[in-house]
Amino acid sequence: MKVLKRLKSFKIASLAATLLLSLGAHAAHPNLVITTDDVKLMRQAISSHENGKFALAYDTLKAQVDEQMAQPITVPVPKDGGGGYTHEQHKKNYQLMYSAGVIYQLSQDEKYANYVRDMLLEYAELYPTLGLHPKRKMNSQNPGKFFWQSLNEAMWLVYTIQAYDLIHDSLSDENKKVIEDDLLRPVSLFTSVGQPSTFNKVHNHGTWATAGVGMAGYVLDEPEWVEKSLYDLKKSGKGGFVKQLEMLFSPQGYYNEGPYYQRFALLPFVTFAKAIENNEPQRKIFDYRDGILLKAIDTTIQLSYNGLFFPINDAIKSKGIDTIELVQGVTAAYGLTNDAGYLDIAKYQDQVVLTGDGLKVAQALDNKKETPYIFKSVAFGDGNDGKQGALVVMRTEVGGDQALLFKPAAQGLGHGHFDKLTWQFYDHGNEIVSDYGAARFLNVEAKYGGRYLPENETYAKHTVAHNTVVVDETSHFNANVEVGNNNHPTLNFFETNEFGTVASGEISTAYKGVELERTLALVNLAELESTVALDVFDVDANKAHQFDLPLHYKGQLIDTNFGLLANTNQLKALGESNGYQHLWLKGQATPEKGLAKVTWLNDNGRFYTQTSLVNGDESFLFTQIGANDPHFNLRNENGFVRRVEKQKQHTFVSVLEPHGEYNPSKEYTLEAVSRVSDLKYSTQGDVVLVELNVKDTPYLVAINKSQSSAKNNFTFQNKAFTLNGRLGVYALKNTQE
Template identity: 40%
Template sequence: MLRTTQIILILLLFSFFSCNKTNESQTKANKHTAAHPNLMLTVDGVNSIKKNLKTTPLFDQTLEQTKNEVDEQIAKGIDIPIPKDMAGGYPHTQHKINYAVMQKAGLLFQILGDEKYAAYIKEMLMGYADLYPKLNRHPETRSYARGKIFWQCLNDANWLVYTSQAYDCIYNWLSEKDRGHLEENLFRPFADFLSIETPQFFNRIHNHSTWGCVAVGMIGLVMNDDELVNRALYGIKKDGISNEALDNDGGLIKSKDGKAGFLANLDSPFSPDGYYTEGPYYHRYALYPFLIFAQALQNKKPELKIFEYKNGVLLKSVDAILNLTDEDGDFFPLNDGQKGMSYFNSSLISAVDIAYFYGNKNKQLLSIAKAQNKVQLDETGMAVALALKEDLAEPFEKSSIELTDGANGDEGAIGILRGTYKNQKLTLVMKYSAHGLSHGHFDKLSFSLYENGEEVIQDYGLSRFVNVEQKNGGGYLKENKTWAKQTIAHNTITVNQTSQYKGKFKESSKNHSEKYLFNSSNKKVQVVSAIENNAYNNVVLQRTMVLVTDTDLAAPFVLDINKIKSKNNNTYDLPFYYFGQVIGTNLKLETSFQLNTLGNTNGYQHLWKEAKAKPLNQFTQFTWLNHNKFYSISSVSETNEDYILGRIGANDPNFNLRRDPVFIHRKQNKSNTLFVNVIESHGTYNAVLELAKQSKSTIENTSIIYDDKDYTAIKIVFTNKEQRVFIISNTNPSENTKHELTIKDKHYKWVGAYYFNN
């Protein structure tokens, strides 16, 4: 570690020096930027920013905040600790601060021209150049790809992506000798370490590799080293890695087609719609290197036309991820996703600004930027700030959307239905995609439901406390595998208490669900339906979900139909992970003075069985209260079936899991069968007025009035005697086919895959 007092002394000297020759140094800075910067900032870009300073509140405010933040760190002095611990610990956190502050100091040097920022970066880099050659791989051995500064190469790559930008900003300010020293002792070894020396990290299709490639590519661009840039773009040709090799999260190292490099990471995890197969949480994480490198390539190698690559997938991906958020901007926690991550994250601030600037100046993006209340300190951020000053923002309209998965968009999809009923905004997210690489869950045909930015039926997300040291150093907890990835942890059918694909990542990765239909043309009745053929041997699952937000009806609801075909007799479990307190049910619940788990494996070992019940008749209703809203599930039942009220948290010695409740519908000894449930948001409670409005379900009965291989028909009768019938064609999803069906003397005629009316 460098001595803090020494550094402060040096900085004071510099500060004195720069005070006495501000004009001279600015001239020098301008002159020296002839070729640099040219990654995120460019010479022209800097001039344009300077011209517009003090004209836009948002840019000036971000600049001011950044300056305060960096000045505060400079005042603390330079601190480069010896690498030691996992995430959350002090050296880890300090190295993260260092690269973040260097990158920002670079921007400040360019924009403000104050050499104290350049001096700070130089000293920091010199310190790292002293330290780096002495480092072996990190002492913590948990990672499949141990770094040198951090416990995993991923964090080392983060360091280089940010530091490259800082280096670019002071490149011309540094002497040639200093540059030579840094490149020889720090940057080139660093780039080789991340790539040639750690191919299992670099040569993958994975967010880790995206960071690795971008780190190598960025420093290559600064150093004008085409060999490095090409290595970044196209990967290492011969890496010698086994096809079976796994990372420490259980993910495969080698991609299916053996491709690697930055462009391969664009080809494959992104669908043509811009959906990133690992899910929005990692999409957000990979988005920053994807876009910042694209911006750098656009500046330095415009001939690559990187923003047009794969029909403009990079910009589409920004639109996709913004659509994968709830009303508050929080990402849906599909696959491994930590709840609370949102489009307020800095990588999304960067993404929104870049997408606005390099895209078609979409004014809807401006309203997101406005909510973010921060911009990227470059030309893209200035463009956004200028547009906001001119009040050009338009609301970002999140409507129903299907985002295909797979490199070619043919590996299923995420279907999002959004509906509005009076002041209630409901969002249904259904997952019928591919597995999602190493961060995927065994959750085909699962769904989650949101109302006004709150979870109604939750997706559990991951089991991890990112950067909380006490919890396994901030890394994945073992319950992520034993619980969070298992099928029973999701709102979808588990067959015979076994996870989909027997919980085998390799098998699941070979397959995906198939879209059956997605139709959001009628805003009051929107339908998504998909089929899973491979998750279980000899079982075909089809789930159809209908979001009904018709104000002619007493409440909005989701009709959920799971049609199961099998030749064998099986046990089927369909859980609904609700939140809050049970208000009422027509089930006669049996509880016990002792709690047991629901099973021994496949996630069942983590569920306590709080109560069970056999339905009293063919209509079962369950009502709960959460956040002062009343919800009900109305369910078609048979008296030989089971309902289970469970709670997460068994076999969890470290209390890693949330004690959330679940309502499970179980059918035993069934081959073909049908689960029909209606999830309804029907009432409110006001604790100040002590007023319960419509605390009871508005549904009096739900029944299956027809079901064969061709059609399934469900009738819903409301307490106000209104009724509706939903019929779906099970064989023909076409929008144009004419159908006719007679059910109990009533003749139904319609065009398209489904019918909904009275």
């Protein structure tokens, strides 16, 4: 009911706004993200504060634009896929047109407006001659004309309509008619009515399309375009920008496709929202869904470590919080809230955008108003209702700046991977327990046209490419995206307290007749000023299966405490399908009952040991990615798989321990050997008990898995304990009755 009421009130405001626009009230230009009032303040800042960050950013951009404008205008006939010459040239063109338009507004020098005008006229001459792009995917529903897919076409429109808006008032009526009738209107119509399946889609492609067409509606005085961008082509509310805000974000601002695509989608969301706010403030777009866009900006920042986004789903690992999308988002967030924590992120980004909000950020940084931005341990609910599992971030500063990412989250649409209950671990700035991300060389045309590689479907998305249980060498949901989207894990609980952070999730639909439940904790060992990651993975099936639990690590294998039979003369693939065909089997072992240790050295100079509790029936299979890869598309990363066969139930118990230091420049090594000497596991009612001896200090870790987080009593070594909340850590030698 609340959603319906919000939508109804939003549509009333929408109707009023449409009536105002249709009465012929033509807005002054520019009127999108940058307004005429912004321009006045920005010009004043440039002229009166020569040494400020804003003036410096202006001078830097102006110099870049001047250098690019010295080259002839090039508007090539499209022929290349992603990353190819014509693809990249059209990207450069829309970015240059936008930048030159901004410099025109701030400098009032007609040469910048004339340059944008001349390029737009060349585009207006070219566009009517174009058919669908020659490199488009055959039978695709979303081909472009300038680009191989309509997503890039929409991105072109988002930037180009702003460029046109910025130079609009400098143009003759004749030029306006040519540019609008032969270019901007046809592109807008192609992006909307010409691509209905994309335009109406609740997906990041739809967000870019509705943003571009909606902003074109404001600039070209087409209020119907704005309405259709907000509510879909039939104005039904089943699609469009408002539906995207409703469906793609959880109430906490988590985007269903994951942080990489949250970052990507953020720019059109924020850009179009700013245009709506500036043209129709009565819509109160930034208040919609309890300020969902501001929450989304903040959540995007939180979903990063050491400046890079957590690489789940189809992610490229090099993307981080200094990308232009989040620079724009942080700028808008500060402009709306004056929250000095955002200035800390803006300082890290070290980029000032030339907008009204950008001026506010620059002046605040000049006056050193930033305060530390706090990264937190948070469980971000997934799905538009926040109840479709969660993406859990655990952080600690005990023993180093560490983060653990736990993923009892939803599928993530077509960009999602079959990786329910997987995890990743980060320490001292580096990825330690890794996720492959996407198999793709973005915009490298020589590698499959810059598109996703075939191995994205044959390896990267499959369960064995992640750090979670695989049953019978078959991926979750049998690798069916539709089934995956219709099923999701449950977050049983999440809590952070003085002892660390703990979370538990489960799913019973990844495999028929199999229940998977995982509990992960980032545990503070205060006495040792250290932290360990505890992992308890329960598998319960109605018949016997093979259970595999992979762990993919970054670094060089240093040691195992068990004999390892290495395949030194000939390698074979671990399996035949579901990603197994891409893993070389490099060695194998069956450790005796007790503790099985695997130690590796990361590039950050620290050692990491996974200590596993084994019963003597687990095989350890050491792997390297790269089998059945004739074009060398995959990265050759290492891992190992814990395997048990012909079992109905099994509990995988392990602890990951950072330790020591290797310093090659000063030629010393400290604590290269694991300090964990004992690991035991038991349960007492709803309480999980893990005995852990680290550096001759015995600990008891207690986790309350009951439905309630209230007090839970248990006994250990004939002593009574009371567990308050979900996680308790007891240094046993200091424990008193």
